[in-house]
Amino acid sequence: xxxxxxxxxxxxxxxxxxxxxxxxxxxxxxxxxxxxxxxxxxxxxxxxxxxxxxxxxxxxxxxxxxxxxxxxxxxxxxxxxxxxxxxxxxxxxxxxxxxxxxxxxxxxxxxxxxxxxxxxxxxxxxxxxxxxxxxxxxxxxxxxxxxxxxxxxxxxxxxxxxxxxxxxxxxxxxxxxxxxxxxxxxxxxxxxxxxxxxxxxxxxxxxxxxxxxxxxxxxxxxxxxxxxxxxxxxxxxxxxxxxxxxxxxxxxxxxxxxxxxxxxxxxxxxxxxxxxxxxxxxxxxxxxxxxxxxxxxxxxxxxxxxxxxxxxxxxxxxxxxxxxxxxxxxxxxxxxxxxxxxxxxxxxxxxxxxxxxxxxxxxxxxxxxxxxxxxxxxxxxxxxxxxxxxxxxxxxxxxxxxxxxxxxxxxxxxxxxxxxxxxxxxxxxxxxxxxxxxxxxxxxxxxxxxxxxxxxxxxxxxxxxxxxxxxx
Amino acid sequence: xxxxxxxxxxxxxxxxxxxxxxxxxxxxxxxxxxxxxxxxxxxxxxxxxxxxxxxxxxxxxxxxxxxxxxxxxxxxxxxxxxxxxxxxxxxxxxxxxxxxxxxxxxxxxxxxxxxxxxxxxxxxxxxxxxxxxxxxxxxxxxxxxxxxxxxxxxxxxxxxxxxxxxxxxxxxxxxxxxxxxxxxxxxxxxxxxxxxxxxxxxxxxxxxxxxxxxxxxxxxxxxxxxxxxxxxxxxx
Numbered sequence: 001x002x003x004x005x006x007x008x009x010x011x012x013x014x015x016x017x018x019x020x021x022x023x024x025x026x027x028x029x030x031x032x033x034x035x036x037x038x039x040x041x042x043x044x045x046x047x048x049x050x051x052x053x054x055x056x057x058x059x060x061x062x063x064x065x066x067x068x069x070x071x072x073x074x075x076x077x078x079x080x081x082x083x084x085x086x087x088x089x090x091x092x093x094x095x096x097x098x099x100x101x102x103x104x105x106x107x108x109x110x111x112x113x114x115x116x117x118x119x120x121x122x123x124x125x126x127x128x129x130x131x132x133x134x135x136x137x138x139x140x141x142x143x144x145x146x147x148x149x150x151x152x153x154x155x156x157x158x159x160x161x162x163x164x165x166x167x168x169x170x171x172x173x174x175x176x177x178x179x180x181x182x183x184x185x186x187x188x189x190x191x192x193x194x195x196x197x198x199x200x201x202x203x204x205x206x207x208x209x210x211x212x213x214x215x216x217x218x219x220x221x222x223x224x225x226x227x228x229x230x231x232x233x234x235x236x237x238x239x240x241x242x243x244x245x246x247x248x249x250x251x252x253x254x255x256x257x258x259x260x261x262x263x264x265x266x267x268x269x270x271x272x273x274x275x276x277x278x279x280x281x282x283x284x285x286x287x288x289x290x291x292x293x294x295x296x297x298x299x300x301x302x303x304x305x306x307x308x309x310x311x312x313x314x315x316x317x318x319x320x321x322x323x324x325x326x327x328x329x330x331x332x333x334x335x336x337x338x339x340x341x342x343x344x345x346x347x348x349x350x351x352x353x354x355x356x357x358x359x360x361x362x363x364x365x366x367x368x369x370x371x372x373x374x375x376x377x378x379x380x381x382x383x384x385x386x387x388x389x390x391x392x393x394x395x396x397x398x399x400x401x402x403x404x405x406x407x408x409x410x411x412x413x414x415x416x417x418x419x420x421x422x423x424x425x426x427x428x429x430x431x432x433x434x435x436x437x438x439x440x441x442x443x444x445x446x447x448x449x450x451x452x453x454x455x456x457x458x459x460x461x462x463x464x465x466x467x468x469x470x471x472x
Numbered sequence: 473x474x475x476x477x478x479x480x481x482x483x484x485x486x487x488x489x490x491x492x493x494x495x496x497x498x499x500x501x502x503x504x505x506x507x508x509x510x511x512x513x514x515x516x517x518x519x520x521x522x523x524x525x526x527x528x529x530x531x532x533x534x535x536x537x538x539x540x541x542x543x544x545x546x547x548x549x550x551x552x553x554x555x556x557x558x559x560x561x562x563x564x565x566x567x568x569x570x571x572x573x574x575x576x577x578x579x580x581x582x583x584x585x586x587x588x589x590x591x592x593x594x595x596x597x598x599x600x601x602x603x604x605x606x607x608x609x610x611x612x613x614x615x616x617x618x619x620x621x622x623x624x625x626x627x628x629x630x631x632x633x634x635x636x637x638x639x640x641x642x643x644x645x646x647x648x649x650x651x652x653x654x655x656x657x658x659x660x661x662x663x664x665x666x667x668x669x670x671x672x673x674x675x676x677x678x679x680x681x682x683x684x685x686x687x688x689x690x691x692x693x694x695x696x697x698x699x700x701x702x703x704x705x706x707x708x
Contacts, residue, residue: 110637110640125628
């Protein structure tokens with residue numbers, strides 16, 4: 001059946017829960033908004049169950065071929081829904097009884113649905129609609145607290161998003177004009193005979209929009225401001241979920257929509273990846289605020305992820321490396337943000353002095369997540385990096401792999417700048433700065449840090465889930 | 473240059489319609505630029521948009537014509553009028569003095585450049601390597617409204633539905649971000665901040681000076697506290 005809504009059960013669960021939550025938020029008293037939180041978590045769990053069922057079935061294209069349900073889409077569903085659950089967990093305390101608590105969850109669900117739709121979209125117009133669905137709630141999430149920095153961050157994010165959205169739409173228009181169709185298989189066929197310059201223009205413009213979503217150079221300006229200005233839950237969201245959608249969409253766009261050998265998009269992505277990781281890592285050196293440091297760290301991580309996109313289609317390794325790394329990065333990064341959410345008063349690196357003395361378990365979680373972001377065994381990102389570097393070297397970009405290894409070594413410096421005071425320095429004279437945010441965020445931090453290790457140890461079982469052919 | 477035959481077959485009534493609609497558009501456009509009163513400018517813009525809508529019907533683009541009238545003439549110009557009236561219509565200096573030096577000369581230059589570009593591009597096919605596909609769409613025997621409806625509700629059903637989710641987000645975003653902080657705790661009776669509009673109307677645009685805004689936002693915490701307590705009482 002061409003229009004089969006049941007095939008979109010995970011996405012529909014998110015959207016329906018969001019609409020119900022939005023309506024309910026109009027009646028719920030402020031102290032009882034946990035009902036919407038419960039609804040959102042329920043939608044995520046339901047979506048995960050539906051995804052598990054979809055994974056058993058055969059891959060298919062629905063809605064007249066505009067949406068593909070294949071291993072990549074299912075992997076995106078699992079990662080996005082898992083990430084949304086973790087974000088809901090770590091935002092329980094910071095947002096409790098906030099006037100806009102329900103709206104936060106509603107926007108989170110819609111943005112998650114948008115991120116999944118970005119990956120599944122097999123059609124340029126669907127990709128753009130999904131881009132908007134993933135972006136517009138994010139602007140709201142960043143500005144939700146309505147303080148001065150939040151509003152500024154939201155405005156910057158919105159203006160850059162609107163600019164890159166226009167660029168992306170212009171690129172999509174050119175490609176649709178060249179191919180007289182917007183579906184990827186049709187474009188792949190039609191663009192083979194189209195003028196090379198026009199195809200390159202369209203491809204570069206669409207890439208620009210996706211780079212904005214993932215925060216890659218040259219569209220990375222919003223990341224530090226948005227992450228630093230937003231509340232911790234919104235920052236945790238904005239550094240993970242949109243990136244999953246953007247990278248998945250880029251992978252599918254390059255491998256499915258562009259004819260092989262017509263334009264050298266791989267070089268473009270490789271250079272972008274090199275610039276992104278280098279800029280992110282070196283800009284993180286001088287940061288003293290934890291959220292800003294994590295923001296630059298995510299830019300560096302996006303650089304590694306883009307490497308997998310650069311070798312997309314060259315060998316079977318790239319796809320499973322991308323999805324494994326995305327899952328590993330998501331859970332590790334969220335563990336770090338959960339620690340930040342648990343210590344709401346600690347804003348700078350020096351505030352973490354003596355954390356190991358006061359909260360040994362929390363300090364352990366922080367160490368696991370930060371060393372995990374570097375790629376220390378046995379955490380998940382170690383396997384992820386190994387996979388990506390192998391795929392890149394097999395794909396013929398050895399220089400990129402060497403640069404990435406240098407970057408990884410350099411990144412150890414700024415993560416240690418955070419960890420060393422937490423473990424070695426004497427406790428701060430003001431222990432209030434390390435006061436607990438609440439049990440939920442602490443539990444989320446422990447759970448996410450544990451998951452990082454489990455994902456790393458059990459990599460052999462998880463890796464094949466991200467593999468499998470994309471639908472043509 | 474191979475324009476589709478259907479496009480070339482212009483009859484005399486077609487030409488007359490074109491001439492009238494084009495004249496309406498141009499007169500409207502001149503009126504937008506030359507009116508002293510911004511409200512008149514906005515109303516002249518409606519005239520231009522109607523003229524262009526007639527041209528669209530003439531070109532068999534009925535859907536585009538309807539959208540033009542509903543969205544542009546209906547919604548966007550009304551938005552313009554709201555903005556003009558909120559800012560005050562008596563701001564004579566807006567039309568008498570160039571806010572940007574040399575703006576008119578640059579505008580003229582860009583206008584001529586745009587015209588030359590359109591004339592050049594309309595005749596060639598070098599940008600994309602193919603002529604426009606619109607001619608072929610209009611000769612399949614079905615109106616383009618039907619074709620568009622088909623496309624939107626079959627091929628592009630999913631993006632269309634995603635757009636409907638965007639409207640939900642827009643409503644939530646508008647409520648969350650635009651509602652005044654002092655009513656943040658007041659979930660039962662949302663009130664639009666109409667008081668400021670009245671102030672601005674009566675006292676002119678400069679009455680809302682910065683210190684007042686600062687004061688209003690600075691005191692929002694107090695209001696929120698009050699609302700919180702009143703809210704607790706109404707909590708069943």
